[in-house]
Amino acid sequence: MDLVALRADCGSCFGLCCVALPFTASADFAVSKAAGTPCGNLDADFRCGIHAGLRERGFTGCTVFDCFGAGQRVSQVTFGGRDWRSAPETAGAMFAAFPVVRQLHELLWYLGEATARPAARSVLGELRELAGRVEGLAGGAPEELATVDVGALRAQVGELLGRVSELVRARVPGRRRDRRGADLAGARLRGADLRGASLRGALLIAADLTRADLRSADLLGTDLRNAALAGADLRDALFLTQAQVNAARGDASTRLPAGLDRPPHW
Template sequence: MSQAVQWRAECENCFGLCCVALPYAKSADFAIEKDGGTPCRNLQLDYRCGIHKDLRNKGFKGCTVYECFGAGQKVSQVTYGGKDWREQPAQAKEMYQVFPIMQQLHEMLHYLQEALTYKEAESIHDELRQVFEETEQLTKLSPEKILKLDLSRHRAVVSPLLLQTSEFVRVKVNPGKIKKGSDFIGAKLRGANLRGLSFRGALLIAADLRDADLRMTDFIGADLRDADLSGANLIGSVFLTQAQVNAANGNKHTKLPTNLTLPDHWRT
């Protein structure tokens, strides 16, 4: 199994953990309210979603934009050795607590793996590999040890390396950056030249990015919900995930990095 695949969800090898462990409120993203630790009403006995092919039309758009980065199968098959929460109810609560921590570790692994693909960041590849290996080792710990991890401390080691990687990639284009959490909600940026800009942690909810030049732009942590990417060029985007793309709107003319695919709702 390639690393690229390893850090993506494999629902067939998971016990529907995101459908049980995580809470959600009734909203535009979810048709109902659900407490953490309560199975979604659409979760079947085989741990598959009963409305998977129709989630958006049934009011569960939020499910289509969630990505566990492979944490679900890791917790299900490795951390708990294939023993699910139905068969082992005494361990269920612990499993639900371990899952979101594993999700964050796997997300870091996903970004670190991408960072290692950039020749521009070759000077820090050794550091990236070391931190990647350290992070991967954390995912193999016992549930008890995983629950005691100081994720903030570990993230403080990972984040600077990802930031350096981004700057190495973008330096010849546009090393500019936006203040983390910057508000571009509903911003009118159609046709704008945003090439090489860093939108790390920016709020781009419902932003009009039609036909914008977003090549080599850093999107790590950016909120792209309902942003319109129709006709936009995102080739070479840094740290852009499939989940972010799924959360946005676009069309067949949107240009994405080769590792990402056009969501089904963009084709209609």
């Protein structure tokens, strides 16, 4: 599976995340904006006019967001390079397609990671079959994308990823904590041994995970906003995404899985 295609290429996108999605004035956004309305910072060339200073200008949410490559796919493939400014008749369908493809690409990212896990060999056929289905849906025409039941598909993918998680974490020696869905906001977990733990869907907002060992921990859907990850070891962590990393606070000593980048604000 080509995970490179699931990484955002903003230069090939028509600023879809800056137009299609809504945001509300908060700690993450300096102003409110309705879905389908261009952000006031979006330039004529579809680039952000304040990209270098988003955090300083109150747009932290923009620096956290990751479209998993949906932007360039919708712009260049689904709509064949026609942009919503020069072809305004495409705007409604394009803005509706973007969040659907974004979710499908996120599922493809998880499935791609799962297929690369040696421990998942027993379910490799199921992973590939499901990934093929999701890829087929993501490549559909705008009218087809509008009918995709993303919720049902996410549940099916989640069940299979749960089985992969069990297979991977079963190889971790010692006690493996199960903190799925736990409210650990602000928790003091400095130096904690969380190898092989299930933290799926857990709230770790502003938690202190300094120097924590999170190798092979299941971090699917874990809320890591403002979590302290200085010196933490996340190598081989399961289902960690760039958006989660971007939302946390790490440093030069934080160890990340291959394929994820150290955010500039670290």
